[in-house]
Amino acid sequence: MTELAPSQSRHRKTAQRRTATTLRAYFPILLLVAICVVFSLMSGRFLTVTNLFLVLQQSAVLLVTALGMTFVIVAGSIDLSVGSTVALAALAAAMASNGLGVLAVVPAILAGILAGALNGVLVAWGKVPSFIVTLGAMVVYRGVVLLFTKGAPVSILDEGFLDVFGGDTLGIPNAAILSLGAALLCHIALTRSVFGREVKAIGGGERVAELTGIRVPQVKLAMFAVAGMLAGLAGALQAARTMAATSQLGEGLELDAIAAVVVGGTPLTGGVGGVGGTVLGALIITILSNGMNMIGVDPYLQNIAKGAILVIAVFLTIDREKIGVIK
Amino acid sequence: MASRRIAPVRLDAQSIVKRFGGTAALAGVPLTLEPGRVHALVGENGAGKSTLLKIAGGLFPPDSGRMTLGDMPYAPPSTAAARRQGVALVFQELTISPTLSVAENIFIDALRRFAGRTGLISRRRMEDAAAALLARLELDIDPATEAERLDLGQMKCVEICRGLAADPAIVLLDEATAFLNHRESRVVLDAMDRLRKLDLAVCLVSHHLDEVFAVADDVTVLKDGTFVGRYHKGDIGPSKLHELMVGRDLARDLFPPRSAPPATSPILRVERALLERDALPFDLTLGSGEILGFAGLKRAGGDQVMEALAGDTPLYSGAILLDGRKRTLASPADAWKAGISYLPGDRTGQGLITQFSVSDNIAMAARPSRSGFYLQSAADALARDAMTVLAIKAEGLTTPVEALSGGNMQKVLLGKCLAVRPRVLLLSNPTRGVDLGARQEIYVALRNAAASGCAIILLSEDLPELIGLSDRIAVFKGNTLTAVFDAAQSVAESDIIAKMT
Secondary structure (H helix, E strand, C coil), X not given: CCCCCHHHHHHHHXXXXXXXXXXXXXXXXXXXXXXXXXXXHHCCCCCCHHHHXXXXXXXXXXXXHHHHHHHHHHCCCCCCCHHHHHHHHHHHHHHHHHHHHHHHHXXXXXXXXXXXXXXXXXXXXXXCXXXXXXXXXXXXXXXXHHHHHCCCCEEXXXXXXXXHHHCEECCEEHHHHXXXXXXXXXXXXXXXXXXXXXXXXXXXXXXXXXXXXXXXXXXXXXXXXXXXXXXXXXXXXXXXXXXXXXXXXXXXXXXXXXXXXXXXXXXXXXCCXXXXXXXXXXXXXXXXXXXXXXXXXXXXXXXXXXXXXXXXHHHHXXXXXXXXXXX | CCCCCCCCCCEEEEEEEEEECCEEEEEEEEEEECCCCEEEEECCCCCCHHHHHHHHCCCCCCCEEEEEECCEECCCCCHHHHHHCCEEEECCCCCCCCCCEHHHHHCCCCHHHHECCCCCECHHHHHHHHHHHHHHCCCCCCCCCEHHHCCHHHHHHHHHHHHHCCCCCEEXXXXXXXXXXXXXXXXXXXXXXXXXXXXXXXXXXCCCHHHHHHHCCEEEEEECCEEEEEEEHHHCCHHHHHHHHHCCCCCHHHCCCCCCCCCCCEEEEEEEEEXXXXXXXXXXXXXXXXXXXXXXXXCCCHHHXXXXXXXXXXXXXXXXXXXXXXXXXXXXXXXXXXXXXXXXXCHHHHHCCCXXXXXXXXXXCCCCEECCEECHHHHHHHHHHHHHHCCCCCCCCCCEHHHXXXXXXXXXXXXXXXXXXXXXXXXXXXCCCCCHHHHHHHHHHHHHHHHCCCEEEEXXXXXXXXXXXXXXXXXXXXXXXXXXXXXXXXXXXXXXXHHHC
């Protein structure tokens, strides 16, 4: 029996981990390309400029929501309330649009920030796990929407608002421009700002971050507020697309957003990952629906396919040395 | 349950050898345990005490050597097998499940014994059996109590009862009192006394010499994996015992020469500090350019003072003054902002994010930035400096810290603390698990930091390190400061130990 010296086994482990890291980095783009190849072989309408813009427009709400989720998951937390926050923000936009027009996006974003900040306070200072806080918040925020709408939709009639958030510029959907712009800003924030570095450090080791002088509660508050702000913007986009706020808007969106982040290669354990992967993840999830509709897959089978792809993606990319619980 | 007591028996081990990787943990060591006697294994960290105990308990086999139990050869393949032959090993770490009852904890690995025909467990029979075991140790604990309501000493006794559940002839205790305070330790030591009266052979590993003299009948001294000697309690005194344990000249040149005594001006002062309600208050002053050693047993007081200065856990009461001004250090962030760096003792759990790069870790405290943007080039410059000054061996700045050796990891951690140019540097066991070469480089770096005016507190379990590096040494015991030695280089280890224990 041969035993590896400690240093040898460490090197081997490191090499294995590097391979895993490389796979994690390229998996989302490979998956996206594979899906596109399959769909374009099966449908001539798939690989067209029209459909590309359609996909970008369809993915905008999911992408913007998933951007906020990226910060939260990189920090090792989770936010289940973003779907309800989207509905809350859409309602704020719809109610304000008749008076404020385009500026109705401001109350939508403020509603999102408020909802996110409330989560953040409870997680950071109340020391309640984010899973629980945001699970409760998901129900509460949805309840607030129901309370205001009594289940009836609130229509948006203001053309200005609908044009800016639902229209297009030079043929490109404004929702696509806004969501990709937001993605760029988030990418810079996560990789280049001190805030982004602190979020990563908290996800990498919360106790280490704390003992290194990072103000963990404040960073968590800011992070949840950012997630809420982006859900607020997503709410405005969603409201413009449906031309109304309803109490069902954004239902299940939190799970799609988590799926987009995870399929994009950001593990739930935190510390690593990025916005680029989330963009790919959101596109993968949108294109799966778009393509399956196009080639006429039974809608009931679509959910099974989407769920299976999520699990397979995580199965292939997860770093099993660091499996932890969702904080 | 019928009492099937195993007859008193002696355990004999001869020429036990055990190697881990390239190092010999034990190089031909004997051990004899006799019924009705408590035997203590003593020695410094790494002397091989725990290894010997674990071999006797069946946790792993020796590479060579011979053991007999009574007249029979004894080579247990597992702890369970050892237990069946009458040898019970109680681990150092507490393995009590706080939400289970005392009885459930005692019989955690033998719950089946109380299952009736239906497969359900009879609580009453289990608790009766537990009560019988607890009575053997004369412990006043209700077996139905939830374990979390016990203190640590009682928990340890419950673990001993778990060992007794198999009716052993021999009980092995690995640092049974390591995490206990004085009162809790007393409960465990009393329990050992009971075991002796029950005619069991008891073997304990302990760092606390006063415990050894309180409870042991015989002592085996180990040093660096070799057998130094076996003594009866009456034949040896604490100072002689300690000399045997250390038994080597201090490698003086391991430590850099002290510069001329620095003209220290006080930076940091702790006033009327109280670590718990009934402890004695004390004051402490730290000057610039000074290295102040903290000596004492685990959680004896030094750790708590350091955690308070690091902003992690506040003092029970008392004031912390920086430059004569009272400061509230409510979080580690406050401490870092005040110029106090903290190097925690748990390198990978509290000090470094090991999957992050060398550069990210070294710059994690300084976080160089301009208008909210992280300056990667400035961070890399800090990391390059640290790598040069501390001679960190890593492939590059982006190498993940987990790929480095323990000594280099520790240098990265020290680099992080020094990168903020601290006024006060708090070090908790900065060279634990670090090889000699890296150790020396760390000592030089610390001396240089002090020479440039940084005030350093060095908490260490390694007495030669404290003596070799400190200018003064503060000794803690029972949650208070018991002594401060000026001119640390001329203090004898035994003087410090006398104040620690």
